[in-house]
Structure formats: structure tokens, C-alpha cells
Amino acid sequence: MIETIATTPYDDQKPGTSGLRKKVPHFQQPNYAANFIQSIFDALPLDGGETLVIGGDGRYYNREVILMAIRMAAGNGYGRVVVGKDGILSTPAASNLIRKRGASGGIILSASHNPGGAKGDFGIKYNGSNGGPAPESVTARIFEKSKSIQRYRVWTSTAPDISKLGETTLGDMVVEVIDPVADYAELMESLFDFAKIRDLIASGFRLRFDAMHAVTGPYATEILERRLGAPQGSVVNNVPKEDFGGGHPDPNAVHAAELISHLMANDGPDFGAASDGDGDRNLIVGKGVVVSPSDSLAVLAANAPLAPAYAGGLAGIARSMPTSQAADRVAQKRKIGIYETPTGWKFFGNLLDAGKVTICGEESAGTGSDHVREKDGVWAVLLWLNILAERRESVQDILDKHWAEFGRNFYQRHDYEEIDAKAANGLMESLRDRLASMAGQRFGTLVVSEADDFSYKDPIDGSVSTSQGVRIIFSGGSRIVYRLSGTGTAGATLRVYIERFESDPSKHALPPEEALKELIATADVIGEIKKRTGRSEPDVVT
Known part of the structure; x- marks a missing residue:
């Protein structure tokens, strides 16, 4: 009734x-x-x-x-x-x-x-x-x-x-x-060369997956341990809990610090990964190196044809606007389409449905492909493993060779969490008010070439999305992006994205904080972050 x-x-x-x-x-x-x-x-x-x-x-x-x-x-x-x-x-x-x-x-x-x-x-x-x-x-x-x-x-x-x-x-x-796992595991087995990954693991390759007491525990246990042969215990924190074991299920350098410490140890595993609360995000860590989400997207796009599902090549790549332009360089060299969308996976949907792109990614640890219409943490881990099984090189070697071929986009995201919403909105309004006069201004050695508030017209249905983030672009291509996050539940989260391209391989080993030092200081000056929020440093850097 x-x-x-x-x-x-x-x-x-x-x-x-x-x-x-x-x-x-x-x-x-x-x-x-x-x-x-x-x-x-x-x-x-x-x-x-x-x-x-x-x-x-x-x-x-x-x-x-x-x-x-x-x-x-x-x-x-x-x-x-x-x-x-x-x-x-x-x-x-x-x-x-x-x-x-x-x-x-x-x-x-x-x-x-x-x-x-x-x-x-x-x-x-x-x-x-x-x-x-x-x-x-x-x-x-x-x-x-x-x-x-x-x-x-x-x-x-x-x-x-x-x-x-x-x-x-x-x-x-x-x-x-x-069974929540069965259909998904079957899909993954159809996309990747499980036999080759099993051979890699059987050869002594060690991995560690941190499910963070979140939803991917059962998925990773079934796929990595039972189907691919990783030793029992390779998947840690694998029982979903209502409070995520008291932790914060965000796979970044702060909340996945324990995983990263294992991979930094001399006797640590060869490969590490983590996923978030609902399983759509991922963190990739190699022995001695944390892979930024933007670099991960670019490496996956460049190497995807090594996996059976993508052997025919990619139709195109899409990334959210704040994500680094590393993927653009892959698309340009591979002569395939590149699309820049607002933040939010829903903006990739029309491009995927229309067959315009095969792989998508966001700097916020989300990567995925046309196999579903969501970002997919376990999928990203398996594509990395398929690439490693084919190339038989370390994660660091793959990164070094990628940067040598495409150049390196040094990149960081600075999060200022739970700041006063009025102060955050005032900061963004002030930036927008100054956009028209920004071009030509000099900040140290940096000269602003253009500045705008990103808007997007969907190439499939013509819908328009405005006010998607303030972009400050400098001569030479470096840029700073400011936007307020839409995923928090308390106060406001200001996200500042900082990027610089470096073509010289001799400089690719620089720590990101050193390569981005002037841009980081300039981001505070232009955004008036400390003045308006009272914060002298971000809560999280990724």
C-alpha cells in the first residue's frame, strides 16, 4: 500500500x-x-x-x-x-x-x-x-x-x-x-590483461593497496588478491566501516601518509595505491615517488594502448580546467582531441557518450575512461599495473621517460579548508573585479598575459557554465587558478592551483615546491589570501 x-x-x-x-x-x-x-x-x-x-x-x-x-x-x-x-x-x-x-x-x-x-x-x-x-x-x-x-x-x-x-x-x-563486486570485477577482467599482471606479481613484484576502511576494500581484495594473486594482506584497511576507522578517506599525501611511508622505505613495495570513500578516486605511489594525479592522467593516456581495451588508441582526452596541462601535451603529440571542462565529472558525460574522448581526469585524484561514466579508482590502479606488467620498469623510470618525451608540468594544489564563507566569496569577487586590468601586470619575473573567469560551452549540447574558476596566465604559460570547492559541508574551501611547464630534462628532478616557489608567493599576493582569510599556509598540498 x-x-x-x-x-x-x-x-x-x-x-x-x-x-x-x-x-x-x-x-x-x-x-x-x-x-x-x-x-x-x-x-x-x-x-x-x-x-x-x-x-x-x-x-x-x-x-x-x-x-x-x-x-x-x-x-x-x-x-x-x-x-x-x-x-x-x-x-x-x-x-x-x-x-x-x-x-x-x-x-x-x-x-x-x-x-x-x-x-x-x-x-x-x-x-x-x-x-x-x-x-x-x-x-x-x-x-x-x-x-x-x-x-x-x-x-x-x-x-x-x-x-x-x-x-x-x-x-x-x-x-x-x-553481490556488489561481481559485475564490476567481471568488467575489469574484460579491460585488462589479468594474465600478464598475474605474471608480474608472481615474479616478485610487491604491491600495497590501502582501502582506507572504505568501499573499495571488498573490490580490491577480490581483484588484487584473489584474481591477480597478490599475497593475502596486500590490501590493507579492507573492511568498510561507518566512520572509516576514524580516518579521513581522502587518498592524498596527508591522509595516506602511512601508505606513502611504506613506499619510501628502502625495503618497501614496488607499487602502492589508495582509494577514497566511494571508490572513485585514487592515489598512485611508486617506490620512492608519489605520482601527482595530473601526471598520472598524462601517463595513463600516453600508455593506455598497452591494455587490451585501449589497444586501438584513444579518441581523445578530457581534463577539468584546474588539472595540469600535462595531458594536453600527450594529446598534441598523439594528434588526438583534448577537451577542457569545468570541475565535476558530469561535464565529461556528453563527451564520452558522443565518442569524443576515451580517457578523462581531474587533478583531485579522479581518472576514468569510457567503460563507465564515473571516475574509477580501482580501474586506474589496474591500468597502472597493466602498464607496469608490459613495460617492466619502475614507476619512477616511467615518469622520467614520460617527462623526457613530453616535458614536465610542475604542479600543486593548495587547499584552504573551512574558511569563513563570506571571506572566501569576497576573495573571489575581488579577483573578478580586477580581471579586466590584470593583463600586463608584473609580479617579480612574472608578467600576466591574460586573466579570465573560466566559462564552458558544451560542444555536444551547447549548454553554458559560467564562473568556473579565475585563471591568471603568465607569459610562458605558467598559471594560477582560484576556485571555491563544491564538495565540502562546512564553511568554504578555497583551492589554488599552481603550474609551470619545464622542457629542460636537467631540471625535471627539482622538488615541485622549489620549481613553483615564485608562483606560490605570487598566488598569495594576487589572491590576497592571508589578508582576507587569515591563513598563512594551506591545510593540504597535493
């Missing part, structure tokens, strides 16, 4: 770049999660009988909202819900399931790389029938519906037990609980 429950709207349910994210107590307000889920359904052209995929990263409050979402799907006329056992489903695995099952879409419960727990972060996002994040036109409709919602519909019976595999019914709707 369907019950219609009266509710009142909240005024703060505007989705960001990756759905709606708030603190857990905020989501626990009466009807807050139900309002947003109903707003998703109300914004969609549902005819009845559709299939919906539901899953999440296992963080605190996931199970409760998944059970509510199942009942609401039945109340809104869906014919089938496919849900991961215990509600577990990585974001790329959910994307694959949507595509494989021909589902109308999916609800993914995650706050990605943000911390979990009873007072941590929580999130809900909707992915469309192509498996990718809903485009801005859809998220705008969801927000409009959320502002005027008066009721939500729910099946009165309790949801089936999602800890047991198999099919049950809720009214006329089938609830199918699946």
Missing part, C-alpha cells in the same frame, strides 16, 4: 558538483532525506516500471536512507530496485550496473572523500541512465522541486532484508540484492 506523507520544504537542498552533501545530523532532520529523494523522483520523467540502482559507500546513516529509498521507489512506481548487499556499492560499480541493467538511473549515497561517522558527512546524488552524474539541467529541476515539496510517497511495508542475496517484492516492485 502506498502512503502519502505530508512534509514541508527545506531551503538548502541545492545539489553541488556531486549531489547534496551535509553533515549527518543535518540529514537526520525530519523528512530531510525523504524530501530530497522525492524531489529527485518528481524531477524525472517516470512512466512506471523503471529499474533503479541504489547503493552507497557504507558510511554512517547509509543503511537507514537506503531502506527509505527502496520504500519510496516502490511508492513512486518503480518496477525493480537493484541494491548492493548491505547497501554497499562503489560509485563506479553503480555506474556500471546502471548501464549493464539498462536502468533509468541510480541513487548513490556517499560524500566521497569526506569523513564519516555520526557527526561526519553524508550525501545523496542521482546518476542518469548513462551511468553518469545528473547534468545541471536535472539537478536544477531537483532543486526547484525541493523548494515547493508538500508530500512524499512511500510503500508502507518495511523494506526487505538487504543483507541477503536474491529477489523479494515490495508491492509490485522487485527488490534484487546483488
Whole structure:
């Protein structure tokens, strides 16, 4: 039986770049999660009988909202819900399931790389029938519906037990609980040369994968240990926990410091990797070297044809605007298309669907390809392993040879987290006010050649996105980018991206902080960061 429950709207349910994210107590307000889920359904052209995929990263409050979402799907006329056992489903695995099952879409419960727990972060996002994040036109409709919602519909019976595999019914709707790993592992095996990777590992090659007590633990254990033969224990922190074991599931130099220390040791493994809360981000570490996400994208793009799925070459490469231009140099040399989009994986969706690009990446540790419509941490790790198995060189050797061929883009991202939102917005407004007069200004040896606020016109559907980040570009190609992140839940996060190209191989071994020293100082001067935020240094440097 369907019950219609009266509710009142909240005024703060505007989705960001990756759905709606708030603190857990905020989501626990009466009807807050139900309002947003109903707003998703109300914004969609549902005819009845559709299939919906539901899953999440296992963080605190996931199970409760998944059970509510199942009942609401039945109340809104869906014919089938496919849900991961215990509600577990990585974001790329959910994307694959949507595509494989021909589902109308999916609800993914995650706050990605943000911390979990009873007072941590929580999130809900909707992915469309192509498996990718809903485009801005859809998220705008969801927000409009959320502002005027008066009721939500729910099946009165309790949801089936999602800890047991198999099919049950809720009214006329089938609830199918699946192994969350099986379909994804099968997809990975179709993309890469598992036999060659097994041979590499059998030869004595050692690896360490840190799942950070997040969703990729079961995926990495099944693929790396059971299917590829890595010794048991190669995957650490592999049990998903509601609070991520008290850690912060963001695979960067700060939160994955333990993994990095293992790879820096003389007797450490040959290869290390980590993934985030929902499995869509990755960190790659070689013996003695941390690979920046921008360099990883460029290396993967240059070497992808070594893997079976990409042996025919790439259609093109896409990167988010703040990501370093290292991938551009690969595209230019390989004579394939290069596309620069705003931050947010949803902007890659149209390019992938149109066959314009094969590989995409963001500097925020996200890389992926046309196999799904999400970034994919485990996929990136397996492509690296396939490349290593083919080349039989170290990660450092591969980087050195890549820079010798394409040049090196020295690059850092500086994050100023949980700063006062008013101060952050004032900083950005001041930058925008000064853009018109910026060209020609000199800062030390740096001369501004152009400055703008990045806007993007989608080459497929013609949609326009404005105010996507302030770019200061200097003569010679160095640049500084300023933007506010849309993935946090408290205050504002200012991100400053700093980049300089170096063609001289004799200078490629410079530490990034030394190569970027003048640009880093100039970023504070132009952005007035210390003056406006009171912060003398970033919280995180990647």
C-alpha cells in the first residue's frame, strides 16, 4: 500500500558538483532525506516500471536512507530496485550496473572523500541512465522541486532484508540484492590483461593497496588478491566501516601518509595505491615517488594502448580546467582531441557518450575512461599495473621517460579548508573585479598575459557554465587558478592551483615546491589570501 506523507520544504537542498552533501545530523532532520529523494523522483520523467540502482559507500546513516529509498521507489512506481548487499556499492560499480541493467538511473549515497561517522558527512546524488552524474539541467529541476515539496510517497511495508542475496517484492516492485563486486570485477577482467599482471606479481613484484576502511576494500581484495594473486594482506584497511576507522578517506599525501611511508622505505613495495570513500578516486605511489594525479592522467593516456581495451588508441582526452596541462601535451603529440571542462565529472558525460574522448581526469585524484561514466579508482590502479606488467620498469623510470618525451608540468594544489564563507566569496569577487586590468601586470619575473573567469560551452549540447574558476596566465604559460570547492559541508574551501611547464630534462628532478616557489608567493599576493582569510599556509598540498 502506498502512503502519502505530508512534509514541508527545506531551503538548502541545492545539489553541488556531486549531489547534496551535509553533515549527518543535518540529514537526520525530519523528512530531510525523504524530501530530497522525492524531489529527485518528481524531477524525472517516470512512466512506471523503471529499474533503479541504489547503493552507497557504507558510511554512517547509509543503511537507514537506503531502506527509505527502496520504500519510496516502490511508492513512486518503480518496477525493480537493484541494491548492493548491505547497501554497499562503489560509485563506479553503480555506474556500471546502471548501464549493464539498462536502468533509468541510480541513487548513490556517499560524500566521497569526506569523513564519516555520526557527526561526519553524508550525501545523496542521482546518476542518469548513462551511468553518469545528473547534468545541471536535472539537478536544477531537483532543486526547484525541493523548494515547493508538500508530500512524499512511500510503500508502507518495511523494506526487505538487504543483507541477503536474491529477489523479494515490495508491492509490485522487485527488490534484487546483488553481490556488489561481481559485475564490476567481471568488467575489469574484460579491460585488462589479468594474465600478464598475474605474471608480474608472481615474479616478485610487491604491491600495497590501502582501502582506507572504505568501499573499495571488498573490490580490491577480490581483484588484487584473489584474481591477480597478490599475497593475502596486500590490501590493507579492507573492511568498510561507518566512520572509516576514524580516518579521513581522502587518498592524498596527508591522509595516506602511512601508505606513502611504506613506499619510501628502502625495503618497501614496488607499487602502492589508495582509494577514497566511494571508490572513485585514487592515489598512485611508486617506490620512492608519489605520482601527482595530473601526471598520472598524462601517463595513463600516453600508455593506455598497452591494455587490451585501449589497444586501438584513444579518441581523445578530457581534463577539468584546474588539472595540469600535462595531458594536453600527450594529446598534441598523439594528434588526438583534448577537451577542457569545468570541475565535476558530469561535464565529461556528453563527451564520452558522443565518442569524443576515451580517457578523462581531474587533478583531485579522479581518472576514468569510457567503460563507465564515473571516475574509477580501482580501474586506474589496474591500468597502472597493466602498464607496469608490459613495460617492466619502475614507476619512477616511467615518469622520467614520460617527462623526457613530453616535458614536465610542475604542479600543486593548495587547499584552504573551512574558511569563513563570506571571506572566501569576497576573495573571489575581488579577483573578478580586477580581471579586466590584470593583463600586463608584473609580479617579480612574472608578467600576466591574460586573466579570465573560466566559462564552458558544451560542444555536444551547447549548454553554458559560467564562473568556473579565475585563471591568471603568465607569459610562458605558467598559471594560477582560484576556485571555491563544491564538495565540502562546512564553511568554504578555497583551492589554488599552481603550474609551470619545464622542457629542460636537467631540471625535471627539482622538488615541485622549489620549481613553483615564485608562483606560490605570487598566488598569495594576487589572491590576497592571508589578508582576507587569515591563513598563512594551506591545510593540504597535493
